[in-house]
Amino acid sequence: xxxxxLERIRERGWRVTPQRRAIAGAFDGDxxxxxxxDVHRRAAAVLPEVSLATVxxxxxxxxxxxxxxxxxxLPGPCRYDPNVGPEPHHHVWCTTCGxxxxxxxxxxxxxxxxxAQRHGVEVADVQVLFRGTCRDCTLH
Amino acid sequence: xxxxxLERIRERGWRVTPQRRAIAGAFDGDxxxxxxxDVHRRAAAVLPEVSLATVxxxxxxxxxxxxxxxxxxLPGPCRYDPNVGPEPHHHVWCTTCGxxxxxxxxxxxxxxxxxAQRHGVEVADVQVLFRGTCRDCTLH
DNA sequence: GTATATGCAAAGCATTTGCATTAAA
DNA sequence: TTTAATGCAAATGCTTTGCATATAC
Numbered sequence: 291x292x293x294x295x296l297e298r299i300r301e302r303g304w305r306v307t308p309q310r311r312a313i314a315g316a317f318d319g320d321x322x323x324x325x326x327x328d329v330h331r332r333a334a335a336v337l338p339e340v341s342l343a344t345v346x347x348x349x350x351x352x353x354x355x356x357x358x359x360x361x362x363x364l365p366g367p368c369r370y371d372p373n374v375g376p377e378p379h380h381h382v383w384c385t386t387c388g389x390x391x392x393x394x395x396x397x398x399x400x401x402x403x404x405x406a407q408r409h410g411v412e413v414a415d416v417q418v419l420f421r422g423t424c425r426d427c428t429l430h
Numbered sequence: 431x432x433x434x435x436l437e438r439i440r441e442r443g444w445r446v447t448p449q450r451r452a453i454a455g456a457f458d459g460d461x462x463x464x465x466x467x468d469v470h471r472r473a474a475a476v477l478p479e480v481s482l483a484t485v486x487x488x489x490x491x492x493x494x495x496x497x498x499x500x501x502x503x504l505p506g507p508c509r510y511d512p513n514v515g516p517e518p519h520h521h522v523w524c525t526t527c528g529x530x531x532x533x534x535x536x537x538x539x540x541x542x543x544x545x546a547q548r549h550g551v552e553v554a555d556v557q558v559l560f561r562g563t564c565r566d567c568t569l570h
Numbered sequence: 571g572t573a574t575a576t577g578c579a580a581a582g583c584a585t586t587t588g589c590a591t592t593a594a595a
Numbered sequence: 596t597t598t599a600a601t602g603c604a605a606a607t608g609c610t611t612t613g614c615a616t617a618t619a620c
Contacts, residue, residue: 305594307600326584341602346585348600363559365502367584382543382551391549397540403522403560409531410565411522419503419557420543425550445619447575466610481577486610488575507609 294318295372298357312337313348323361323369323381323390363419364390380418386427393420434458435512438497452477453488463501463509463521463530501530503559520558526567533560 292298295314300306316324316332324332330345349370352358361369364383373379373392380398382391395418403413432438435454440446456464456472464472470485489510492498501509504523513519513532520538522531535558543553 305599307594309601339602343586343603344601347587350586360505362505363503363557365500365508368505382547382549382553384551385554389549389551391547391551393543393547396542396544397537400537400540401558402536403533404536407522407531407533409522409529411524411529411531411560411562412564412568413522413560413562414525415561417503417559417561418541419559420551420553421555421557422551422553424552428552445574447619449576479577483578483611484576487612490611 292373292375295352295357299352302355302357308337309333309340309344310348312340313345317370317372323371323392325367325369327367329370361390363417378415378417380420382420382422384424384427385421386423389424395420432513432515435492435497439492442495442497448477449473449480449484450488452480453485457510457512463511463532465507465509467507469510503557504530518555518557520560522560522562524564524567525561526563529564535560 295317296306296311299310299314304310312333313329315336316329326342326346326349329349330340330342333340333345349358353360353370356374357372359371359374361371361381363381366388369390371392377394380393380395382393383389398416398418401416401418435457436446436451439450439454444450452473453469455476456469466482466486466489469489470480470482473480473485489498493500493510496514497512499511499514501511501521503521506528509530511532517534520533520535522533523529538556538558541556541558
């Protein structure tokens with residue numbers, strides 16, 4: 291679990307504006323991965339005037355600063371994940387409702403690409419996506 | 431390795447038009463995963479009048495028919511993969527130039543999500559993405 | 571001949587950008 | 596007071612759609 295985003299913004303010496311407070315606040319609690327629209331919806335609940343452009347700009351700045359991770363492993367809009375710890379992490383996704391959860395799978399260490407299939411790519415990183423159906427969607 | 435797309439179109443009783451011939455032809459050879467624009471570029475090399483809308487429409491029809499697989503595991507436009515065999519497959523991706531290759535990793539069988547982390551999702555499927563840098567990009 | 575595929579141009583999202591205005595420090 | 600952040604509205608990139616025209620069967 292990470293330190294709150296707002297604290298990390300402050301530590302970077304960035305200006306603390308009401309918008310940034312609202313945007314950072316959107317990630318408080320159980321850190322789900324949010325779309326820009328999710329973030330805007332949550333931020334606007336606290337600060338109705340916050341603009342979508344500012345949400346996008348701020349999310350991008352945070353990604354560039356390494357304080358958010360872009361999760362772009364599934365169809366639809368990009369998601370943002372405040373959990374940027376050292377160990378890469380992975381996801382479980384309900385293909386029906388789109389719910390997305392962080393997960394730390396077992397057996398990662400055994401994964402490898404046979405050299406003959408690497409096409410000259412030096413592998414730096416692995417991302418695993420488990421797809422399935424969540425209980426709510428199974429029950430209709 | 432799959433049978434040529436055009437043959438599969440014919441077998442479905444679909445009309446064989448010059449456009450469909452050109453679009454199917456784009457996937458001949460080593461089956462890279464192509465974007466719609468890639469397909470359009472290749473198809474237009476053979477049939478200059480083919481429209482991008484037709485490329486999109488045709489790709490979607492082929493996806494719905496199960497003759498193409500959408501690969502939507504990375505940023506940027508969706509890619510289409512003519513290799514729709516039973517075994518799910520995985521990808522190696524150069525994060526610099528965007529090259530994408532199919533891969534059959536070892537160690538897949540050992541991958542699992544601890545029950546406590548499943549958030550009620552019944553896992554049906556796994557997709558693995560290896561990210562790295564290809565030789566060309568490393569050498570500049 | 572008839573059903574189906576095509577092309578165009580317009581519309582739809584998600585996202586980015588330019589620039590004048592506002593506000594944090 | 597200065598520098599940086601915001602909001603707007605317009606632009607972008609990818610993809611879809613409606614509809615009249617063309618064409619495979």
